[in-house]
Amino acid sequence: MRVCVVGCGAVGSLFAASLAQLEDVEVWAYDLDEAHVRAINESGLRLSGAGELTGRLRATSEADELPACDFGIVAVKSMQTGPALAATAHAFPDGAVCSVQNGVGNEEAIAEHVERVIRGTTFPAGRIVEPGHVQWDVQGDTTIGPFEPRPASLEECARLADACTRGGMPTTALADARGPQWRKVIFNAATNPIGALTGLAHGRVCERPDLRRLVSALVDEGKAAAAAQGIELDADPEELIDYAARKDVAYDHKASMLQDVEGRRPTEIDYLNGGIVRFGREHGVPTQLNEAVVALIKGLEASWTS
Amino acid sequence: MRVCVVGCGAVGSLFAASLAQLEDVEVWAYDLDEAHVRAINESGLRLSGAGELTGRLRATSEADELPACDFGIVAVKSMQTGPALAATAHAFPDGAVCSVQNGVGNEEAIAEHVERVIRGTTFPAGRIVEPGHVQWDVQGDTTIGPFEPRPASLEECARLADACTRGGMPTTALADARGPQWRKVIFNAATNPIGALTGLAHGRVCERPDLRRLVSALVDEGKAAAAAQGIELDADPEELIDYAARKDVAYDHKASMLQDVEGRRPTEIDYLNGGIVRFGREHGVPTQLNEAVVALIKGLEASWTS
Numbered sequence: 001m002r003v004c005v006v007g008c009g010a011v012g013s014l015f016a017a018s019l020a021q022l023e024d025v026e027v028w029a030y031d032l033d034e035a036h037v038r039a040i041n042e043s044g045l046r047l048s049g050a051g052e053l054t055g056r057l058r059a060t061s062e063a064d065e066l067p068a069c070d071f072g073i074v075a076v077k078s079m080q081t082g083p084a085l086a087a088t089a090h091a092f093p094d095g096a097v098c099s100v101q102n103g104v105g106n107e108e109a110i111a112e113h114v115e116r117v118i119r120g121t122t123f124p125a126g127r128i129v130e131p132g133h134v135q136w137d138v139q140g141d142t143t144i145g146p147f148e149p150r151p152a153s154l155e156e157c158a159r160l161a162d163a164c165t166r167g168g169m170p171t172t173a174l175a176d177a178r179g180p181q182w183r184k185v186i187f188n189a190a191t192n193p194i195g196a197l198t199g200l201a202h203g204r205v206c207e208r209p210d211l212r213r214l215v216s217a218l219v220d221e222g223k224a225a226a227a228a229q230g231i232e233l234d235a236d237p238e239e240l241i242d243y244a245a246r247k248d249v250a251y252d253h254k255a256s257m258l259q260d261v262e263g264r265r266p267t268e269i270d271y272l273n274g275g276i277v278r279f280g281r282e283h284g285v286p287t288q289l290n291e292a293v294v295a296l297i298k299g300l301e302a303s304w305t306s
Numbered sequence: 307m308r309v310c311v312v313g314c315g316a317v318g319s320l321f322a323a324s325l326a327q328l329e330d331v332e333v334w335a336y337d338l339d340e341a342h343v344r345a346i347n348e349s350g351l352r353l354s355g356a357g358e359l360t361g362r363l364r365a366t367s368e369a370d371e372l373p374a375c376d377f378g379i380v381a382v383k384s385m386q387t388g389p390a391l392a393a394t395a396h397a398f399p400d401g402a403v404c405s406v407q408n409g410v411g412n413e414e415a416i417a418e419h420v421e422r423v424i425r426g427t428t429f430p431a432g433r434i435v436e437p438g439h440v441q442w443d444v445q446g447d448t449t450i451g452p453f454e455p456r457p458a459s460l461e462e463c464a465r466l467a468d469a470c471t472r473g474g475m476p477t478t479a480l481a482d483a484r485g486p487q488w489r490k491v492i493f494n495a496a497t498n499p500i501g502a503l504t505g506l507a508h509g510r511v512c513e514r515p516d517l518r519r520l521v522s523a524l525v526d527e528g529k530a531a532a533a534a535q536g537i538e539l540d541a542d543p544e545e546l547i548d549y550a551a552r553k554d555v556a557y558d559h560k561a562s563m564l565q566d567v568e569g570r571r572p573t574e575i576d577y578l579n580g581g582i583v584r585f586g587r588e589h590g591v592p593t594q595l596n597e598a599v600v601a602l603i604k605g606l607e608a609s610w611t612s
Binding site for chain 2: 194199263289
């Protein structure tokens with residue numbers, strides 16, 4: 001089996017290095033960071049922290065170099081999905097391409113470029129510490145399944161899930177993989193922009209009763225948008241929010257959107273709260289607070305350009 | 307007539323210097339900024355810009371020095387009302403005290419310290435450029451009237467209004483002065499925190515359709531809270547919002563709350579959106595978006611202390 005990881009940042013690297021542990025999988029990585037690519041090709045891709053391993057794989061910033069692959073695993077930032085797939089789609093003439101990105105709407109963007117798409121949600125997290133070296137902060141499960149409008153087969157999903165699991169990233173294939181995806185997008189949409197707008201880490205957001213109420217009100221809108229689509233959440237996002245707020249879990253964690261705001265980089269708001277608003281609108285579900293949050297974050301992004 | 311201006315910042319200075327033009331009014335100013343007090347006592351209080359004049363008055367940072375006054379005009383930041391009145395209430399044994407502050411709830415705080423209270427709303431604005439010298443940015447009207455739970459008489463209100471008008475600050479006394487006050491608090495609550503959360507000046511907030519929709523949704527909640535109290539707005543706050551967004555008016559104006567956030571000073575959120583939420587709750591009016599905005603601004607304030 002040949003797999004190409006599209007976007008070899010922190011999450012992409014976890015998949016790439018893990019899959020590279022397997023004899024029966026050949027791993028390629030496509031990434032625009034040339035220093036990272038060079039380090040991977042010279043010394044392998046090293047993970048440390050929650051797992052310690054080095055994966056041998058081929059990395060490139062030149063999409064032309066990619067051979068035909070059986071699977072793609074897309075891990076670029078949501079707003080880069082379109083350009084990344086436009087560049088790499090030729091590598092998946094018969095392959096199935098799986099998103100492991102944040103938010104909703106990524107599979108739709110992938111489906112504009114390839115025939116068979118896999119919906120995916122992953123909970124592990126990490127960060128690049130230097131070219132070729134990723135700190136694995138949090139272990140966790142991945143759930144994948146056919147993307148309904150342009151599906152890969154469940155059997156293909158099961159093959160990819162089996163490889164990821166054997167490589168060290170526990171992955172389940174389901175006929176309907178929307179439950180975990182919506183649980184995660186609701187979690188992220190209810191907490192990330194609140195951290196980004198206030199500058200507070202996750203635990204401090206949660207311990208302020210007024211902000212925790214706002215978080216729950218955002219969760220409720222997301223749950224209503226999911227329910228209107230017939231999506232059954234695999235667990236209550238509120239549990240994840242409270243769990244993450246524990247001092248021994250992610251109390252001091254600055255949401256990735258807060259990190260983006262501090263670095264004045266575009267955020268993933270369109271795929272988080274923006275996705276909830278879009279799906280809510282399609283299904284007649286009011287999402288006033290999520291709309292407000294989208295407007296505020298996009299206003300904040302606009303303030304960086306005068 | 308003897309008048310003491312409590313809080314001689316920008317707005318207080320406009321009243322103090324204007325009233326000091328009148329032969330029949332003796333003006334005192336109470337302010338904690340000792341350099342400003344010293345400059346006023348040495349060289350008078352100078353206004354420039356929309357009006358050019360210098361007022362001769364007595365200023366002090368020592369409340370004990372204040373003589374008994376017929377009127378007080380309170381112009382401290384809302385959250386300083388309690389302490390400022392606790393210090394100065396002895397100067398109003400038979401006097402009536404008028405708020406010209408932003409927001410709602412200030413008269414209630416004044417009424418905890420003095421017998422007769424005047425509700426007031428003022429539109430002129432300026433800023434201190436150096437001790438003893440205030441830039442007068444915007445002229446405008448002031449409306450005052452008896453504070454219903456602890457009222458000064460309408461006749462007293464008329465006397466104070468007459469003096470302010472003769473001094474150069476056009477002021478009207480009304481039996482019910484709540485209309486202009488709620489118009490202004492709705493305007494401020496719908497726009498100031500949006501500027502503060504996004505970093506955008508007023509005109510840029512208004513030209514973004516998504517933010518302008520949020521502004522209008524905040525206005526609608528405020529209007530509903532006013533209507534439930536039987537308050538008739540003297541004009542639509544939306545008109546003021548659009549007027550202020552004009553390039554020749556206040557397009558580039560950074561809301562005072564944005565200035566507070568940039569300077570990491572406590573904001574007046576409790577008296578703006580917080581006031582709308584409080585009165586809304588008392589009258590059974592939902593104010594979900596104003597509540598969200600209060601939580602976000604208070605979270606932002608909390609982020610400045612680790």
